[in-house]
Structure formats: C-alpha cells, structure tokens
Amino acid sequence: xxxxxxxxxxxxxxxxxxxxxxxxxxxxxxxxxxxxxxxxxxxxxxxxxxxxxxxxxxxxxxxxxxxxxxxxxxxxxxxxxxxxxxxxxxxxxxxxxxxxxxxxxxxxxxxxxxxxxxxxxxxxxxxxxxxxxxxxxxxxxxxxxxxxxxxxxxxxxxxxxxxxxxxxxxxxxxxxxxxxxxxxxxxxxxxxxxxxxxxxxxxxxxxxxxxxxxxxxxxxxxxxxxxxxxxxxxxxxxxxxxxxxxxxxxxxxxxxxxxxxxxxxxxxxxxxxxxxxxxxxxxxxxxxxxxxxxxxxxxxxxxxxxxxxxxxxxxxxxxxxxxxx
Amino acid sequence: xxxxxxxxxxxxxxxxxxxxxxxxxxxxxxxxxxxxxxxxxxxxxxxxxxxxxxxxxxxxxxxxxxxxxxxxxxxxxxxxxxxxxxxxxxxxxxxxxxxxxxxxxxxxxxxxxxxxxxxxxxxxxxxxxxxxxxxxxxxxxxxxxxxxxxxxxxxxxxxxxxxxxxxxxxxxxxxxxxxxxxxxxxxxxxxxxxxxxxxxxxxxxxxxxxxxxxxxxxxxxxxxxxxxxxxxxxxxxxxxxxxxxxxxxxxxxxxxxxxxxxxxxxxxxxxxxxxxxxxxxxxxxxxxxxxxxxxxxxxxxxxxx
Numbered sequence: 001x002x003x004x005x006x007x008x009x010x011x012x013x014x015x016x017x018x019x020x021x022x023x024x025x026x027x028x029x030x031x032x033x034x035x036x037x038x039x040x041x042x043x044x045x046x047x048x049x050x051x052x053x054x055x056x057x058x059x060x061x062x063x064x065x066x067x068x069x070x071x072x073x074x075x076x077x078x079x080x081x082x083x084x085x086x087x088x089x090x091x092x093x094x095x096x097x098x099x100x101x102x103x104x105x106x107x108x109x110x111x112x113x114x115x116x117x118x119x120x121x122x123x124x125x126x127x128x129x130x131x132x133x134x135x136x137x138x139x140x141x142x143x144x145x146x147x148x149x150x151x152x153x154x155x156x157x158x159x160x161x162x163x164x165x166x167x168x169x170x171x172x173x174x175x176x177x178x179x180x181x182x183x184x185x186x187x188x189x190x191x192x193x194x195x196x197x198x199x200x201x202x203x204x205x206x207x208x209x210x211x212x213x214x215x216x217x218x219x220x221x222x223x224x225x226x227x228x229x230x231x232x233x234x235x236x237x238x239x240x241x242x243x244x245x246x247x248x249x250x251x252x253x254x255x256x257x258x259x260x261x262x263x264x265x266x267x268x269x270x271x272x273x274x275x276x277x278x279x280x281x282x283x284x285x286x287x288x289x290x291x292x293x294x295x296x297x298x299x300x301x302x303x304x305x306x307x308x309x310x311x312x313x314x315x316x317x318x319x320x321x322x323x324x325x
Numbered sequence: 326x327x328x329x330x331x332x333x334x335x336x337x338x339x340x341x342x343x344x345x346x347x348x349x350x351x352x353x354x355x356x357x358x359x360x361x362x363x364x365x366x367x368x369x370x371x372x373x374x375x376x377x378x379x380x381x382x383x384x385x386x387x388x389x390x391x392x393x394x395x396x397x398x399x400x401x402x403x404x405x406x407x408x409x410x411x412x413x414x415x416x417x418x419x420x421x422x423x424x425x426x427x428x429x430x431x432x433x434x435x436x437x438x439x440x441x442x443x444x445x446x447x448x449x450x451x452x453x454x455x456x457x458x459x460x461x462x463x464x465x466x467x468x469x470x471x472x473x474x475x476x477x478x479x480x481x482x483x484x485x486x487x488x489x490x491x492x493x494x495x496x497x498x499x500x501x502x503x504x505x506x507x508x509x510x511x512x513x514x515x516x517x518x519x520x521x522x523x524x525x526x527x528x529x530x531x532x533x534x535x536x537x538x539x540x541x542x543x544x545x546x547x548x549x550x551x552x553x554x555x556x557x558x559x560x561x562x563x564x565x566x567x568x569x570x571x572x573x574x575x576x577x578x579x580x581x582x583x584x585x586x587x588x589x590x591x592x593x594x595x596x597x598x599x600x601x602x603x604x605x606x607x608x609x610x611x612x613x614x615x616x617x618x619x620x621x622x623x624x625x626x627x628x629x630x
Contacts, residue, residue: 068446071468071475097426098449118444120426122401124410128430143499148403155404171496171543172400174444177467178495178536181545181618184611186467188444209531213617216529232496236535237528238506245506245527245538246498325500325511 001261002268003292004062004161005285008040008275013050015278017059020289024054025062025093026274027191032080033064034117035274036191048087060090066115067191068096068174078102085110093139094118095174100133114138116163117174117187123155130158137161139270142169142252145322146260153265162261164254165284165306166272168318170232170247178231182213194230201226210234253306253315255291261320262295329586330565331579332463332486335362335396335422337494337569338539339371339519342378348570349382353389355576357583360565361386364396364413366424366442367497368540369406370514383419396422399442400497400541420460433457441465441488441567442497446472448479455483462486463567466493466549469615470557477562484565487558489551490582491569492524492537492544493609493618502538514540522572534607535619547609547619550599552585552592554613559586573602 005021007013016024027033029041042050047063054061063084069077077099084092085107092110094100095117103112116139120126129135137159140149153160171178173187180186183198194212202209208220210229217229227233232246254261254269261269269292271284287306306315318324333352336345352361363379363386365372386393397413398406413421414431423429424440438461439445439454445462454462463486464473477485501511503518503525518525524537524544534546548571551558558566568575568582581598584590599606611620 068444069449071447071472071479074447074449096444096446096450097453098447098451101453102449118426119400122403122407122425122427124407124427124430125401125425128426131430143400144402145499151404170500171498175399175442176496177465177493177612177618178543180467180612181493181495184615184617184620188446188465189467214619215533215535216531219530235530237530237532238525238538241506242530245502246500246543319499322512323510 001258001266001292002161003285003288004268004270005281006166006271006274006276007050007281008035008037009278010042010046010050012274012276012278012281013061014053015282016285017054017057019282019285021059021285023060023062023090023268024050025064025270026050027064027066028080028083030076030080031067031070031189031191032077034066034115034187034191035064036067037196037275040275044083044087047084047089051088055088062091062093062113063089064093064115065099066093066095066117068117068188069099070189074098074102078106082106091137100129100135104133108134111136113161115174116141116169119172119174121172123152126152126156126158130156137267139163141173143172143319145325146257146264146320147322149261149266149320150264159267160265161268161270162254162266163252164269164271164288165252166276167230168247168250168252168316182215182231184213194228199229248316250316252318254317254320255288255306257317257320258291258295329559329563330359330484330486331357331583331586332360332394332565332567333358333362333575333579334488334491334567334569335364335366337367337492337542337544338522338524339368339374339516340522341519342375344522345375346378346382348575349386351576353385353391355579357576357579358391360392360394362394362396362422364422366396366399366440367542368501368518369398369409371516371540372409392420394420394422394438396440397424397428399424399440399494400499401425401427402499422463429454429457436460438486439463442494445476448475451476451479451483455481459483461565463488463565466495467612467618470554470561470613471615473558473563473613474561480562485563486565486567487551487563488549488567488569489555489558490567490578491548491571492546493549493612494542494544495536495618496543498541498543501540502543503540506538545609545618547607547621548599549610549612550596550608551610551613552582552595554610555585555592573599577602
C-alpha cells in the first residue's frame with residue numbers, strides 16, 4: 001500500500017520524504033485547501049521547490065484543493081488547479097463538482113483524486129465521479145467499516161485511499177456545518193474546523209473551561225489534561241447526563257489492521273495532519289514505513305508505538321470496526 | 326413574477342405511523358403549501374415502518390393538487406441502500422430529491438430536485454446539476470446571502486429554494502448518537518430516536534442549549550427563522566421557501582409563512598405567533614450574514630439600498 005503523508009510546511013515535506021513517504025500531500029496558502037491555518041501551507045515557489053525535491057527522491061506530491069469554491073470567487077480555485085498542474089504535481093485532490101468539471105476540461109491529462117470532503121461513501125457515488133470527471137482515486141470517508149470498504153473495492157474500478165492515522169472526523173466529511181454553526185467558519189467554505197481564532201480558555205477555581213465561539217465545549221478538572229475544543233469531541237449534556245456524546249478524544253490508528261486493509265483492496269493509506277510539526281511527521285511516517293515494510297516481508301503482528309502522539313493518548317480503529325457505529 | 330413556492334420539507338424525525346399519517350392528511354387539505362416532501366432522509370432502518378403507507382399518502386396529496394417530492398437518504402453507505410435508491414429512482418411520474426451524489430448519478434437525465442444535503446456552493450456546480458436535469462436546487466444551510474444571490478443569478482430556468490423555518494441539519498454520521506446516548510449500538514438501537522419528536526436536546530456543560538440529536542443526524546438547537554430576510558431573498562431571486570416539520574402546528578406555521586411571502590403579514594407577527602405556539606423557541610438566522618449559524622441578527626446590515 002502506498003503511504004500518503006501530510007506536509008504543512010516545506011520542512012515537514014522534507015521530513016516526510018526522509019522518513020519514507022511514498023507521497024506527500026500539501027495545499028496552497030489560502031482558502032482553497034481544507035487545512036487553511038495561519039502560518040501553514042505552500043506558496044507557489046515553495047511548492048515548485050518541494051516537487052523538485054520530492055521527485056529527486058522518487059516521491060510524489062499531491063496538491064489538495066478540496067474546499068468548495070465560493071460563489072462569485074471561483075477563479076481563485078481555478079487558478080490553484082492551473083498552477084498546481086503547471087508546477088507538475090502528480091495529482092490534484094478535489095471535492096467540488098464544478099471544480100472537478102473545470103479541471104477535467106482544462107487539464108484532461110491531469111490525474112484527479114476525489115477528496116474525502118466529497119463524501120463519496122458508496123459505489124454509485126464513486127462511479128459517478130469516475131464517469132463524469134475521470135477521477136482515478138477516491139479518498140474514502142472515515143464513516144465506512146472494513147467490510148463496507150472490501151465490498152466497495154470489489155465493485156469499483158478506481159483506487160481507494162483510506163485514513164490511517166490522526167484526527168478522526170466522526171461526521172461524514174464535507175457534510176458538516178457544526179463548526180460554522182458555532183464560529184461562522186466551516187471546513188467546506190473556509191478550510192477550517194473549530195478554528196483557533198474562536199477558541200477561548202477560561203480558568204475557574206477548580207476547573208478550566210474550553211470554549212468555541214459562545215459555546216462551552218468541555219470543562220476540565222484540575223487533574224485532567226486540557227484538550228483543544230474540536231466541536232464534535234466535546235463533552236455535552238443530554239437527558240441529564242454529561243459525557244462525550246459524539247466521540248471520546250481519541251485518534252485513529254490502523255496499524256493493527258494493516259493486513260486487513262491491504263486484503264480489502266485498499267491502494268493507499270493517508271496520514272492526517274498537515275497542521276502538525278515536522279517531528280511528529282517524522283515519527284508517524286517512520287512508524288508506518290516500518291510497519292508496511294514488515295508486512296511486505298511477510299512478518300505479522302504489527303503494533304503501533306505511537307500512542308504518545310494520539311489525541312488524549314487513546315487510539316481507535318474508528319469506523320473500520322462496525323462496533324464503532 | 327410567478328408566485329413563490331412554499332415547500333414542506335421531509336419529516337426528519339422518527340415519528341410513529343399515526344403522527345405521520347395525520348400530518349400528511351392535514352397537509353392535503355391545506356391550501357398554503359404547494360409542495361410536500363415525503364420519504365426518509367436520515368436513517369434507512371426507519372423506512373419499513375412507513376413505506377407501506379407512502380403510495381396512499383402520495384396519491385392523496387397529488388389528488389389535492391400538491392406537487393409531491395420523494396426525498397432520499399442523505400448518507401448512503403451500502404448496497405442495500407443503493408438498491409433502495411435505484412427502486413425509488415425508477416418510480417414513474419414522481420419528482421425525486423437527491424440528497425447524496427449517488428442519487429444525482431441515478432437520476433441523471435430525468436427531472437429531479439437537488440436537496441440541501443448536496444454541496445451546491447457555486448455557479449459551476451449549479452450549472453452542472455442543471456445540465457443533468459435538476460429543476461430545483463435547495464441550497465445548503467450555511468450559505469451566506471452573497472452566495473445565494475450569485476447562485477440565483479446563475480439559475481437559468483431552475484428554481485432556487487432556501488429553508489426559512491426549522492432546526493438546521495448540521496451533520497450526518499455513520500454512528501447513531503441517539504443509540505449512543507442510550508448506551509446502545511446502532512444495530513440494536515430499539516429506535517430510541519423516536520422518543521425525541523423534535524430531536525434530543527443537547528446542552529453545553531454550562532446548560533446552554535446547543536444542538537439536537539436525531540439518530541445519525543445532528544441539528545441546531547435553535548430554529549432557523551428567516552422572516553426578516555424574506556424580501557431580500559425574494560429580491561435575490563429565491564423562488565421556493567422550505568419549512569421543516571416539527572411538532573408544533575405546521576399547518577398554522579405554513580399559513581404564517583404563506584402570508585409573509587405574499588406580503589400580508591410582518592416578521593414581528595410571524596415570530597410572535599410562533600412563540601405563542603411554543604414559548605421556548607429560540608431563533609437563529611446568522612448563516613445568512615456570514616456569522617455563526619447560532620446567532621440571530623435582525624436585518625441585513627450590509628445590504629446596499
């Protein structure tokens with residue numbers, strides 16, 4: 001399986017290449033990509049240098065242009081696709097139908113991948129993107145179980161890429177307005193979820209409160225580690241009971257099920273985290289490289305040593321196991 | 326200018342058969358509603374409870390002169406759900422609402438409507454959808470006024486629909502949060518989502534109303550209420566207005582918005598009447614203003630006169 005790794009900066013890209021990535025994916029420094037965070041992402045010259053460096057090491061580069069173009073401003077997204085193709089990236093990752101059509105018409109030879117933000121969760125949707133826009137690979141939503149992925153791969157002709165490690169979206173990606181409900185900014189429109197500019201921490205006598213916009217996302221006792229208030233990972237109250245109603249603060253880690261994913265026909269593994277530093281990238285990419293190499297050599301029983309890097313130090317195989325639902 | 330369409334959206338909640346049948350029976354006799362959506366949008370597991378009643382209900386609504394739209398699932402995840410979708414797509418003489426891209430593929434070339442769960446964010450996407458047979462596009466809830474205006478300018482002969490009343494669907498998941506809150510798994514959910522007729526209230530730990538859970542779906546706690554923006558929406562070119570079913574008297578709600586759209590009542594009166602019907606309603610309208618969706622703004626501050 002191909003190892004697809006994130007890079008939010010040129011330094012992270014080099015770290016990923018050196019740690020054994022097959023592919024590095026990144027975005028331009030604007031709202032065209034779904035990790036539009038301050039101080040992150042690539043200028044055009046930076047991307048051009050990155051592609052030269054990666055190609056010299058036999059590593060591919062994908063450009064994520066996977067937010068939904070704003071009505072009246074589509075030219076910004078068109079330009080991003082044009083520039084990425086001119087720079088010579090190996091694939092462009094897109095979500096919006098209008099932008100897919102533009103890319104197919106303008107750059108018929110470019111390799112197009114379907115972003116997870118398009119939420120193509122079934123064979124009919126995937127066939128649609130393949131038939132209409134020539135999409136060659138689809139990044140599957142994190143809502144599908146291993147069995148569902150296996151069935152899907154039997155019935156479709158395009159490659160599939162699945163999330164292997166990092167943050168977990170518990171909602172169908174590209175179909176979620178929770179962030180904009182609390183902050184006015186969303187993954188689809190702004191490339192951000194629960195953005196830092198709307199986060200506040202409030203110290204109380206015996207607790208710390210994390211807030212997103214006007215809403216309390218969690219309250220931590222003095223003995224608890226304070227986490228980032230990603231909306232769907234918060235603690236809320238329903239039926240007079242408080243708890244993590246949507247998801248515990250855990251991270252996805254598929255190390256334990258790598259052979260099953262390969263057997264299910266998965267082409268590529270994606271590591272989440274373009275917002276992460278290069279030390280994190282080195283460690284995660286290196287661990288996955290080692291696990292994949294062990295499997296390639298016929299060794300079994302891979303286990304992750306990445307727990308310390310996980311959110312809340314807890315890992316999960318998420319929706320891949322049906323019991324998650 | 327043709328009359329604006331008033332649309333009753335699909336019932337999002339797992340109401341029992343009697344409540345649903347009463348709801349549609351009353352709508353059939355209600356002149357203010359032009360279009361009525363039927364069909365399950367949230368969870369395929371709920372379908373067997375009501376599917377048997379649908380042919381009669383559709384016939385009754387059509388005989389009463391309503392345009393009936395069959396809404397489909399927002400998140401399609403397996404072959405069984407695809408098979409159901411294919412069956413629906415083959416029903417003759419029925420307008421179908423696509424809510425997942427898979428249904429756009431299946432409905433291509435036949436007249437259909439594009440639901441608000443489809444990401445119609447810009448002119449190119451709308452243009453493509455119209456080329457595949459979309460007669461109407463119901464826009465995503467988080468769009469600001471500027472996007473709605475731009476989309477209306479690009480709509481050609483298609484209608485543009487905007488939801489103006491009811492809790493806003495914010496997210497959909499493979500995981501059932503009603504079951505999870507009850508300590509159950511989705512496969513053995515006991516249909517606990519049916520206990521919360523307008524969704525299960527979710528508060529912050531500081532007791533601020535925040536969200537509402539409806540099985541796989543998460544909605545806003547606040548009720549979207551766009552009466553103050555009706556004239557702006559009409560001026561922009563929006564010509565269909567959706568109200569989303571809740572337990573309050575929806576016939577009366579429809580009548581309020583019909584009169585509002587026709588210029589026979591004011592926004593103040595609409596809100597006052599809604600509060601008379603249910604005094605704990607909290608309203609929100611700020612997606613329209615590029616602000617947090619939970620906010621409430623009275624008028625379009627940036628509107629150029």
